[in-house]
Amino acid sequence: MSNLVDRIPVARPWLGGNEESYVLDCVRSSWISSQGKYIGMFETAFAALAGARYAASCCNGTVALHLALLALGIGPGDEVIMPSLTYIATANAARYCGARPVFVDSEPDTWNMDPRLIKEAITERTRAVIPVHLYGQPCDMRTIDRVATAHGLKVLEDAAEAHGALCNGKPVGSLGDIAAFSFFGNKIITCGEGGMVTTDDESLWRKVVQLKSQGVDPERRYWFPIVGYNYRMTNIEAAIGLAQVEKAEFHMAERRRIASLYDRELTGIGELQLPTTRAWADNVFWMYSVVLRDECSVGRDAVIDRMAADGVETRPFFYPIHTLPPYAQENASTYLPVAEKLGARGMNLPTFSGMTEEQVVRVCTSLKSAIRGS
Numbered sequence: 001m002s003n004l005v006d007r008i009p010v011a012r013p014w015l016g017g018n019e020e021s022y023v024l025d026c027v028r029s030s031w032i033s034s035q036g037k038y039i040g041m042f043e044t045a046f047a048a049l050a051g052a053r054y055a056a057s058c059c060n061g062t063v064a065l066h067l068a069l070l071a072l073g074i075g076p077g078d079e080v081i082m083p084s085l086t087y088i089a090t091a092n093a094a095r096y097c098g099a100r101p102v103f104v105d106s107e108p109d110t111w112n113m114d115p116r117l118i119k120e121a122i123t124e125r126t127r128a129v130i131p132v133h134l135y136g137q138p139c140d141m142r143t144i145d146r147v148a149t150a151h152g153l154k155v156l157e158d159a160a161e162a163h164g165a166l167c168n169g170k171p172v173g174s175l176g177d178i179a180a181f182s183f184f185g186n187k188i189i190t191c192g193e194g195g196m197v198t199t200d201d202e203s204l205w206r207k208v209v210q211l212k213s214q215g216v217d218p219e220r221r222y223w224f225p226i227v228g229y230n231y232r233m234t235n236i237e238a239a240i241g242l243a244q245v246e247k248a249e250f251h252m253a254e255r256r257r258i259a260s261l262y263d264r265e266l267t268g269i270g271e272l273q274l275p276t277t278r279a280w281a282d283n284v285f286w287m288y289s290v291v292l293r294d295e296c297s298v299g300r301d302a303v304i305d306r307m308a309a310d311g312v313e314t315r316p317f318f319y320p321i322h323t324l325p326p327y328a329q330e331n332a333s334t335y336l337p338v339a340e341k342l343g344a345r346g347m348n349l350p351t352f353s354g355m356t357e358e359q360v361v362r363v364c365t366s367l368k369s370a371i372r373g374s
């Protein structure tokens with residue numbers, strides 16, 4: 001029977017606002033490349049959402065991290081502290097700069113980088129720390145900022161998964177020196193592919209703008225004083241992004257609604273660890289996630305397979321990056337027990353604007369059967 005029921009995807013973009021009319025406007029006016037009015041409009045609107053003075057668009061979130069690290073002056077020989085339990089892009093961006101990612105373990109309940117472990121990872125080569133607001137959960141930025149300030153480290157927020165999340169009432173994207181966002185198709189706000197760097201620092205913003213445009217001199221056309229990149233966003237992508245930001249409140253409310261439905265359905269199940277949100281945090285639940293406790297005798301991958309057979313798509317948590325081939329050798333003696341356990345036992349459940357209560361219930365019914373092997 002199950003294959004007769006609609007498959008529930010883990011994510012799906014909601015494009016019910018002005019996306020269509022703005023894109024049509026790009027096509028009809030022929031402004032389809034990386035110039036055009038939507039780019040500036042999107043940057044201004046997004047800066048407001050992130051609570052930052054400046055925003056610079058770019059072609060994806062990985063590039064946003066790369067630009068941010070370059071603007072901070074990170075280069076060969078530098079070390080950058082980050083969680084191991086994150087998407088590979090966080091580490092790759094440091095590698096692109098010739099820097100070495102230094103991985104720290106996660107908190108067992110919030111699944112974010114444990115801020116108490118940063119200090120012992122600092123060496124004389126450490127230049128920056130990248131807190132990642134994992135799965136929509138904001139990091140403890142107060143503690144991270146305190147450690148960073150004490151040791152002269154720059155703070156780059158990887159906010160790719162947390163548009164609109166708040167830390168002590170302040171939006172992520174405005175809590176460090178600089179921040180990076182992604183607008184990939186499965187993110188809370190999407191352009192298809194796209195990224196944004198936000199900062200309150202005008203000189204960092206100017207560096208990012210120059211670097212993403214081949215390093216061109218802002219005062220002199222076709223004069224290139226430095227080697228830059230073509231990392232620009234198109235007007236079409238910005239048109240979609242602007243329409244998405246116009247509906248930001250709706251998207252945040254949808255995430256909260258879906259998370260509370262999951263809480264209602266899953267609270268009290270002994271086999272499952274549900275998301276923990278600190279009193280000062282506003283989690284935006286990019287993906288509502290669960291971790292299978294030791295009490296659960298069925299393995300995580302078996303649960304994923306069983307749910308797929310029910311037509312429910314889920315995702316495993318990230319493999320901790322220190323265990324992935326490009327980084328495993330230099331981390332051969334690294335043991336991060338919490339990240340490794342979460343990576344093996346965690347899974348992301350479908351979460352998207354427009355998801356119905358009936359769909360959440362179906363996901364939970366499937367999950368409950370799967371963890372009991374029934």
Ligand SMILES: *Cc1c(COP(=O)(O)O)cnc(C)c1O
Nearest residue numbers: 060061062087089160161182184
């Ligand atoms: C999605 C994501 C990125 C990269 O974004 P892309 O737009 O896919 O390049 C970076 N960091 C994290 C934590 C992400 O989830």
